[in-house]
Amino acid sequence: MRKNDICAVLSLTEQSDSLRALTLKRPIAALPFASRFRIIDFPLSSVSEAGVKSVALFIGKSGRSIYDHVRSGSSWGFDSHVNGGIFTFSQQFYKYSLGEEVGYEDFYEDLIEFVKRSHVGYVFISGSKVIANVNLEDVKQEHIESGCDITQIFDEGHRNLNKYLLSTPKLYEMISLAVKEKLFVEVDELIRHYSAKETVNTYIHLGYTAIINDLSDYFHANMDMLDSQKFKSLFYASNPVVTKTRNGAPSFFTDDAIVLNSLIATDCVVRGHVERSLLSRRVEVEKDAHVKNTIILQGCHIGKGASIEYAILDKGVQVGKGAVIKGTPDNILLITKNDIIGENEERRV
Incomplete structure (x- = not known):
């Protein structure tokens, strides 16, 4: 499999009542972390380092904070791909309310078109509230060797990180089944729903991991970065963590x-x-x-x-x-x- 035979779909629609005051106008993925990063920097850095050239961001609301941070994707090298780049699909929550009125026939259209135009054999799917420096190259290699339909990523504590790798045909198969069964959900939920019917390989991510489910999780994940061992485990792993470049004076x-x-x-x-x-x-x-x-x-x-x-x-x-x-x-x-x-x-x- 060639290095860039993967496209990535990041679902930025996860919500939390505990985080509502922080996420009224920004998704969890846009929350600042460790003084200069955003949570979305971690999946973007992982897919960039793995040679992924096309990334889709499915955003619950308007996505202004994400657009401001990601822009053309130049910080991660996505602006240099002739047939790739970062593609944003906002107002996913509106699609649900619209579907209730006019039907859900086109619900998965944006996802299908994005994957088709990426011309890849595999799709990496990720949620947005996990802070982890995942080596996607290792995930891909283990997925191929396993021969399984899906590779699902867990941390050392066996927590599901809501990250998956599967073949493009398998994703199309799941979407077709979902339409037939009238299941209209975000793509990460789709994979979780049907994974019980597939052969699943478990990849264990070694290294610092935080899952931001509530305000306490967000606070303690940031505080963890004051521990030098946890900081090094996250930022000095095999992949560099990249964020939007900003020019500023020294403090x-x-x-x-x-x-x-x-x-x-x-x-x-x-x-x-x-x-x-x-x-x-x-x-x-x-x-x-x-x-x-x-x-x-x-x-x-x-x-x-x-x-x-x-x-x-x-x-x-x-x-x-x-x-x-x-x-x-x-x-x-x-x-x-x-x-x-x-x-x-x-x-x-």
Whole structure:
């Protein structure tokens, strides 16, 4: 099998009630991770490294945050393929409501056309809420040697990572059966539904893995990156993890700033105390502010003397002078996008 005999279909439609406040206008795949990455960077990096030239993104809603991050796919090398690239299919949730009104006859049309035009023998299908640096070349080799219809990927704890490799004819067969049985679901759900009737090979992914089912999972997966062994297991595996290139100035730390065991992206200014926390781009922490066990996303400002612990601050949050934001290890406090915490205001769980 030639190196690029695989196309990839990424289903970005997974949802979580616990993550709803973070994912109202972005899919789980677009959530920031480890200060400078997005969750979608991991499957995109895996398929790029394996020589995949065509990738389809099936998005639940409008997908604006995904478009802004992925663009032409140049960061992963997809813009250089003459007959390939990244193809986006948004408003999948609308298709369900439309199908209830006019029927589902064309439900799988975009998927079928994408695979046909990719001219490949195999299809890699993945959900969007798993953080793992999977070596797709190894998966492909093991799949061929197994002789099975489907290869399903698990982690070392035998958790299903919602990632599959199967032949193009087998996928068409499943789609035909689904239409006959009036089963209209996302492609990853389709594979799970029919896999019990097929021969399935189990591939065990060795290395750091996180599954983002809820807010606690998201918080702890980020915090795991402060553990050097887990960080190396994820980012220093056989595949490089690539993200969108951004130009930025180095972060600035005053002489009296204190930073302990934290990940801090570019364009930040730190004048206060940051401990066991992750700061995305353009975050400013003023003098005498204390930030601990916290994730702060892009463009937030933490006022002088503010105190924040066990919290997640979404983009653009403004925290006033002397404000207090306190969650607990078992109940992480989420401050939603562009919220303003007034001077000396307190937010606690």
